[in-house]
Structures are given as structure tokens and as C-alpha cells.
Amino acid sequence: MRILLTGTGAADGIPGYFQTDRVSELARAHGGKDVRYRSGAVVDGVLKIDWGPDTFACAQRLGLRPRDWTHVLFTHSHDDHYAPREFQYLFPPFLPMETERPLIYGNAAVVDGFAGQFEEASLLERFLIRSFEPVEVAGYRVTPIHAYHKLDEDSLNLILEKDGKRFLYGTDTGVYQDDTWEFLEGVALDGIVLDCTDGFQATEYWGHLSCEELLRVVDRLAKIGCVGSETFVGTTHHGALGGATHEELERFFEPHGIHVGYDGMLIEL
Ligand SMILES: [Zn+2]
Ligand SMILES: [Zn+2]
Numbered sequence: 639m640r641i642l643l644t645g646t647g648a649a650d651g652i653p654g655y656f657q658t659d660r661v662s663e664l665a666r667a668h669g670g671k672d673v674r675y676r677s678g679a680v681v682d683g684v685l686k687i688d689w690g691p692d693t694f695a696c697a698q699r700l701g702l703r704p705r706d707w708t709h710v711l712f713t714h715s716h717d718d719h720y721a722p723r724e725f726q727y728l729f730p731p732f733l734p735m736e737t738e739r740p741l742i743y744g745n746a747a748v749v750d751g752f753a754g755q756f757e758e759a760s761l762l763e764r765f766l767i768r769s770f771e772p773v774e775v776a777g778y779r780v781t782p783i784h785a786y787h788k789l790d791e792d793s794l795n796l797i798l799e800k801d802g803k804r805f806l807y808g809t810d811t812g813v814y815q816d817d818t819w820e821f822l823e824g825v826a827l828d829g830i831v832l833d834c835t836d837g838f839q840a841t842e843y844w845g846h847l848s849c850e851e852l853l854r855v856v857d858r859l860a861k862i863g864c865v866g867s868e869t870f871v872g873t874t875h876h877g878a879l880g881g882a883t884h885e886e887l888e889r890f891f892e893p894h895g896i897h898v899g900y901d902g903m904l905i906e907l
Pocket of ligand 2: 787810
């Protein structure tokens, strides 16, 4: 399984849209891995995870062809992950009516949210997925798990399985709640990427992880048999307000064997 992180930024990206903090200004001045587009991923070139407002820019930057993405999985309906109006360009006058279009999977807010976004939106094939109920998507076994995030909908993190490999895409979430911990017990993972929005600045908001919280989550995942010495552990969904540059994050996580995600990072399991 090859997971390409197309974007690794939090809601307002880095440099933060309207931010003038140290991390944002450093990213503006020096570019490189400190520039983070809104988060998303592509698995094996066919499965798109989340489709936020930077999807177009990510595709150009990384030389990707969105028509190759035959299936789209959404984690939740926050704007940085969910830009349903972008799908209008799959319809006339941009493409013929008979064009094959991606199949879309998400919670009720995602699936129902397409209605009325543009004239043909209801023609897109959408499938409701629910936490803890596995489904087959494009030859992958996909098991959504309950994220601790946007509480007025079934916010999802996603376990993908294929060819004996198992990967967990773990954003957006705070520290999982009991239902998710119970479900994960003994589920051995080959790879995981986790929310790291808050960086060095833990906040009152419980729906994301700081670096310290991420370490605690990984530790607990190790204790219940999800993460072992061979498991790839990475980060994503970094916010400028976390107050950490890429290099500072690497210094923090290196002793723990955790890889700091960046736009364009390819994870091969
Ligand atoms: Zn987000
Ligand atoms: Zn969110």
C-alpha cells in the first residue's frame, strides 16, 4: 500500500491564511516542508481521502491527475476536508454527461451535504459509511472508526486494509474515547498517521492532538497491540498556531521513532 500525503496542514494551512506568527512567516520566507496545504491523501493512486479546498493546488504541485481517483472517502464535513462544489467540474460544460465519476463515501453530513451545492450534485453516487461498520471500497476493506472531533456528526478516522497491510488515517481527532479504544484492542497496524494540529501549544479544544497528546495516544496504541516496533507512525494536520516548525517537530519526535509528515510524503507499507 502506498499512501501519499497530499496535504498536511490544519484548517487554515501553513503559512496560516491570515496568520503572521513566527511559523507562518518562516514558511513564507523559506518554503520547503514548512508550507502545508489543507490535509488529504491518495492511496495507491486511486483512493482519495478527503477533498478539501487545496485539492486542485496539491494536484498541480505533486503532478497528480484527479481523474485517476475513482473513489473518495471523507472523514467529516469541516471545510478544510470537504469542498463539494469542486465536483461540479466533472459535469458539463467541463466534461460530457456520460463521464465516469468517482464514487463518494462519507457520513450523513457529507453524503447529504452535496444536495443543492450545484445543479447536478445529486447525480454523484454517494454511500453512507458509519463508524465501526466495515465496507468494501475499490478492493480495500475500509473500517471507519469514531474520531473524537466534530460531535454533531459521525466524525471518522479510517482503517484501510489490502494485501495483508493495515493502515490507519487518523485525523481529525482528539484523544479517542472509550468506544474507539475498545474497538482498536488488538488491531495490529502496519502504518498510522495521526493528527498533530496543536503542536507545542496544547489548547482547551479537545478535538485535536498536541505533540504530547500524540505521544500518549501512540503509547496507548502500543499497549493494546495496535502499534509495534515495525509500525510506521507519522503525523499530519499541523497548524501554525501549534508553534512548531517542521525541523522543531522532527527534533521532538525523532527520539520516539515518529516521522513528521509533509506535503508529498510517500508512505510505503
Ligand atoms: Zn481539519
Ligand atoms: Zn475537522
